[in-house]
Amino acid sequence: MKHVTIKDVARCLNVSVSTVSRAFNDKYDIRKDTKEMILKTAHEMGYYPNPIAKKLSQNRSLNIGVVVPEIMNGYYSEVAIVLQEFFISKGYQVLLMQSDENEDQELKNVKTLINNMVDGLIIAPTIGYKNASYYIEKHNEGYPIVFLNRIDETLQASKVIFNNVKWSFFATEHLIREKYKKIYHLSGYKNLCVSSERIQGFKKAMNKHNFPKENYKIIETGLLAKEGMDAIEDLIFQQDLPDAFFCVNDMVAIGAMKKLKDNGYKIPEDVAFVGFTETRIAKLVTPELSSVKQPTYDMAKKSGEMLLSRIKNPNSEIETVIFNGEFNIRKSSVRDSSIPAT
Amino acid sequence: MKHVTIKDVARCLNVSVSTVSRAFNDKYDIRKDTKEMILKTAHEMGYYPNPIAKKLSQNRSLNIGVVVPEIMNGYYSEVAIVLQEFFISKGYQVLLMQSDENEDQELKNVKTLINNMVDGLIIAPTIGYKNASYYIEKHNEGYPIVFLNRIDETLQASKVIFNNVKWSFFATEHLIREKYKKIYHLSGYKNLCVSSERIQGFKKAMNKHNFPKENYKIIETGLLAKEGMDAIEDLIFQQDLPDAFFCVNDMVAIGAMKKLKDNGYKIPEDVAFVGFTETRIAKLVTPELSSVKQPTYDMAKKSGEMLLSRIKNPNSEIETVIFNGEFNIRKSSVRDSSIPAT
DNA sequence: ACCGTTTCCGAAACCGTTTCCGAAAACCGA
DNA sequence: TCGGTTTTCGGAAACGGTTTCGGAAACGGT
Known part of the structure; x- marks a missing residue:
């Protein structure tokens, strides 16, 4: 011993x-x-x-803090795995914390990690803007931070983001091309930037194709399946169902589809669906869910690399990398059912 | 700065x-x-x-290593969250590593963590028995280790486990009571102890109710949805479908259900399903999946507590805690459809 | 006033490394 | 052989705390 x-x-x-x-x-x-x-x-x-003695004498912890909004829905689990593997290979350890989609928890997590002297932080922020100023202050002090995903494009900081506007535009346009005439968007929280970007893309498609105002609608839900279900319940009650939904993410779509199926509706015959941020369950539900896939692996790895370079050179130029994805069309959003099973 | x-x-x-x-x-x-x-x-x-200086002078890292088989399927994500929260509240940091269901990766993870001087380890082992002797050796040297879930009941070590035999017996018996006459078990790997325990429970129920040998079968698949799909593909090809399946976990069940639905079978009318280790998707698939729910929160927390007490007193008596769960019956496994929606 | 406790605090050793500084040793050309 | 470089290494000071030990001050009882 x-x-x-x-x-x-x-x-x-x-x-x-x-x-x-x-x-x-x-x-x-x-x-x-x-x-x-x-x-x-x-x-x-x-x-x-002895790594601890080494850390002390070199004045660095060789720890990286990773703060994600949640790790239950697959997407951020994958982010965590990728970052974990990446940093281990570079001699670092990862301290992973999840904020449970709660701003205050997130700030607590970040402060805990800073107190624990992590050499750098990767933050995928949650809903709300309260903490941004604190992060930016740290960032400007030279504390190495890279933001991932959930961050405003205009923010002056190193970040890796996804082109939400563009891909939600494509996803919506796909529904239009399939000749759906009444399309609702189940959006996430409006004060979550990815949600508002996806709303923008949706609106852009609506405008481009001159959709009359009464034929589209944006309904603020949340990010969970339960919230998709609740939204559908309301719409059924109000007898206000469209013939297609574009949803802020897969979980909301899946919840909504479930509720409709339970009420006897057929998908996509009665109502079509498109999701976002494709998860592995997209291909397991019936019918399979069309969704926008993000390059999770590449984005996470890129954020890791950017963080390391910030650690080496804390006052280097800030850098923003915007990723694109792909749109996978499946049975949930096509009129003829000739899409082959995968 | x-x-x-x-x-x-x-x-x-x-x-x-x-x-x-x-x-x-x-x-x-x-x-x-x-x-x-x-x-x-x-x-x-x-x-x-300065936490690092403190760690050096006190000769402890205040780090806990947590090794899980994967964190994509919800169950171990929850374990990770619970442990994370628990240990933070006790002044520790958690280093989480996932083995991707690979024995060698797992051993590497454990060694990395030990080299990083974690004060203790919680291990939820993956498939195979190669590493057990190494772990037991460390355990006996007084290195604080607590095993969670995937560990043989007879192993002389501190552990928190679930009564798989009992609850898979109950789950199987439920299918029998519903008058299903031909029941197959899609099992996990045979050299994964939880799988073999669930097989035991399945067999026990078969024996108790005098099922003739030709009316039940154990098919070794894996733990992923894909493997459930593959198994069904084989069975359809061989025209050897039973009227009910008991599956090693929800993902296999969901994969299997998907494949059957894609081939025009109705669930539960044509084939009924029961899963295990309930995940949040169980209630989102159509029909909702009956499953055995494990007290994830309690089990994870208990393992944390046991680890802390082992850290305080490394040579304390080893302790085994066996948890029970509950069986949630849903539409996927009942003949009349009067089960109310949740 | 005296002595024995108790309370409170400072000096110094220690935790296990890295790193700076300087000196010994080796080398090298003339 | 000798002086000057270059290698190679040891000593000691950091890194930023905790902890042991012992002594001074305060206290309390006779």
Whole structure:
């Protein structure tokens, strides 16, 4: 149980601790054969450098903080996995915290991580704008932060984002091309930037195709399946169902579809659906859900790389990278059912 | 950016560093008013103890390693969230790693965490038995480890597990009571203990009710939806469909249901389904899926508590806690459809 | 007033590294 | 052989805390 320290190794070999340290740190001022000799016996003695002492003397924690809004719905789980793997390969450890879509929790998480002296932060913010100024202040102080996804494009900070406007425009236009005449958008919270961007894309498509105002509508729901269900319940009660829905994400779409199916509606014959931020369940529900797929892996990895470069050079130029995705058309949104099963 | 250290505080107040340290550590030998005075000015100066230095001098990392098989399917995400929250509240940080259901990756993860000097480990092992001996060796050396879920009941180690045999017995018996006459079990890997325990429960029910051998079957699949789909494809091809399935988990069940629906079968009229380890999607698929729900929150929290007590007292008696769950019957497994929607 | 406790605090050692500085050793050309 | 470089290494000071030890001050009882 007792740990072998650098001193033990030094004493055993009759060299100084600094020499042993040099052997382990690829330093130039050590003779090649003494280095090898030291490494060899150190290994035999079961020595490896104490990471905590290393952190102290180098004044860095080799920890990265990752703050995501949630990790239950697949998307941010994947983000977490990618970042975890990436940073481990670079010698860092990841401290992952989730905010449960709560601004205050998020701020607490960030402060906890800063107090724990993480060398950098990747933040995928939740709903609301309260914390932005604090983050920007830290960012400007030179604290390495990279934002991911849920962040306003105009914000002056390093960030990796998705072109929500464009792809929600495409998704909506697809419904129009399929000749749906009355299209509602189940949007997320308006004070969540990805939601408002997706609303913009939706409106843009409506305008381009001169949809009359009475034939489209934006209904603010939330991000959960339950909220999609609630919205449908209302619409059924008000006898105000459109023939197609474009939803802020897959979970809302799936909840909405479920509620409609439970009430005897057929999808897509009676009502068509398109989701967003494709999750793995999109292909498991009946009918399979059309959705916009984001390049999760690439986006997460890019944010990791950007963070490392910010850590190396905290006052480097800020950089914004905008990703594009792909739109996967499936049975939930096409009139003829000739789409082959996957 | 420059950090305020304990020395700065001491110098500023004309006291010694040890006094400042005492003020921050609830030690007895300090006068109440000097303590308050120190805390007050320290706070004003923006001082807080450097956690890394603290860790070094106290010889502990205040880090907990959590190793789970995956975090994409909801169950272990929840485990991660619960543990994260629990340990943060106790002053620890959690290092979460996922093994992607790969034994070798798991061992690598554990070793990485041990090298990083975590104060303790919670492991939810993946498939296979290769690593068990290494873990047990560490466990016996006094390294604080608690196993969660995926671990053999007979293993001499601290663990929190679910009574799989019992609840898979109940789930199976429910299908029998509903008068299904030909019941197949889509099992997970046989060398995954939870799978084999669920197989046991299934067999037990079959035996109790004297099912003839030709009316039940155990088909080894995996843990993913895709594998449920593949199994169904085979069965359809072989024209060997039963009238009910009991599945090792919800994802396999959902995959299987999807494939059947795509081929025109009605659920539960043609084929009934029961899942296990209930996930949030169980209530979102059509029809809603009957499943055995595990007390995820309680189990995760219990494992955290057990780990803390092992950290305090590494050679305490090993303890095994077995949890029970509940069986939620939904439309996927009942003959008359009078089950109310939830 | 005296002595024995108790309370409170400072000095210094320690945790296990890295790194700076300087000195010994080796090398090299003349 | 000698002086000047260049390698190679050891000593010691950091890094920022905690903890042990011992002594001074305060206290209390006789």
